[in-house]
Amino acid sequence: MANVACIGVGTVGSGWAAVFARAGHTVSLFDAKEDTVYSFAMPRIEATLRQLHEAMPAAETPGEILDRVIPCGKLRQAVENADYVQESVREDIDVKRALFDEIGRLVPATCLLLSSTSALPGSRFLSDIPAPERALVAHPVNPPSHIPLVELCGTGLTAPESIEAARAFYIDAGMDPIVVRKEIDGFILNRLQYTLVAEAMHLVGEGYCTAEEVDRVITSGLALRWASIGPFMTAHLNARDGFAGFVGQLGPMMKKMGQDARTDYDWGPEMVETIHGQLSASQPVETIPAAQAWRDRRILATRKMQAGDRIPDKSDN
Structure with missing residues (x-):
């Protein structure tokens, strides 16, 4: 097994610690x-491990797993x-660039350097560091303890072998990595998410519906398909002759x-x-922490559902 360092252990970093x-x-x-x-981090990791164990039991107890998590000063x-x-x-x-410059001088030569940035292109802070060929974004x-997707994106200097090694590392950890083949602000998930939210702001702002109704359109409509298949496969299955x-x-x-959508809608503080x-x-x-725990349980229940039946393919014919 590997030695993994989680640097920055807020919500995302502590989630990664539980995964690893x-x-x-x-x-x-x-x-x-x-x-x-x-x-924050140690109590949250312990609570996360207990919740994960309830939904997806591991051979080890949460306490045994937690023993592998080591706080460092x-x-x-x-x-x-x-x-x-x-x-x-x-x-x-600037913070990330300075941090990776320091880390790059401290780690072994074979260590992979992975950033959880959600929007910043890695080339802006991972290029001028020691051995940039081993550094990439892993968004x-x-x-991340509950949602398996991780977006891998190189910087232009990242070695293909580093991307493949990172991909194998995350798969082994139970994640579901994709490779973003060219840098783009926000990567894939956030570009899709923020585009939808921007149009939702337009619909609410112009009085077509309320925020609560937008959420119901997703949870009672789109999400019921998208929990199992994405938008392209949804379209493919919505016509007798497929996507075409x-x-x-x-x-x-x-x-x-698409032309009518207002993804540049000028919403303001009001x-x-x-x-x-x-x-x-x-x-x-004040109820958000309890609601987050409820959300996380629902995510795990959805993952259990996803792990069941698969969509039939040509091998079933």
């Missing part, structure tokens, strides 16, 4: 705010023997609605307050 510890790795934790490791202590470094600090180019979905037939029938409407008020009426801010 469950996969059998030794996990070192470091955060610039040392108290975060003890007051110094960056050097966390990374000097690491096979992999998973960085999850705040989204600041998770929050919380779907576009043949609805292509002009798709293009018109609209943010309006939507916040609508959401807080049913989910007060």
Whole structure:
């Protein structure tokens, strides 16, 4: 098993720690705010491991897994023997560049350097560091302990062997990596997510519906298909003659609605307050931690469903 260093252990970093510890790795934790490791990360990792064990029991107990998670007071202590470094600090180019420059000088020559950045192109902070060929973005979905997708994206200097080694590492840890073949702001998931949310802001802002109704359109409509198949396969199955037939029938409407969508809708603080008020009426801010735990249980239940029947393919004919 490998030695993994999780650097920056807020919500994302502590989620990664649970993933790697469950996969059998030794996990070192470091955060610039040392108290975060003890007051937030360790309790959260323990709670996460218990919830995961309830839904997807492992051979080891949560306590046995937690024993592999080691808090560290110094960056050097966390990374000097690491096979992999998973960085999850705040989204600041200068902070990340300085951190990876330091890490690159401390880790073994074979260590992979992986960033959890959710929007920043890796070439902006992973190029001018020692051995940039071993560094890449590994963008998770929050919380990575519950959602298996991870987007791998090189910088232009990343060696193909590093991307493949990272891909194998995440698959072994139970994740579901994809490779983003060219750098683009936001990678794939966030570009899709933010585009949908931007149009949702337009629909709410112009009075077509409420925020709560947008959420119901997703949960009672789109999500019921998208939990099992994505938008392309949804279209493929929605026509007797597949995706080409779907576009043949609805292509002009798709293009018109794409042109009508307002992904650049000029929403402001008043609209943010309006939507916040609508959401807080049913989910007060002080109840968010309990709601997050409920959300995470539902995610795990959905994953169990996804692991069951698969979509029939030509081998079933």
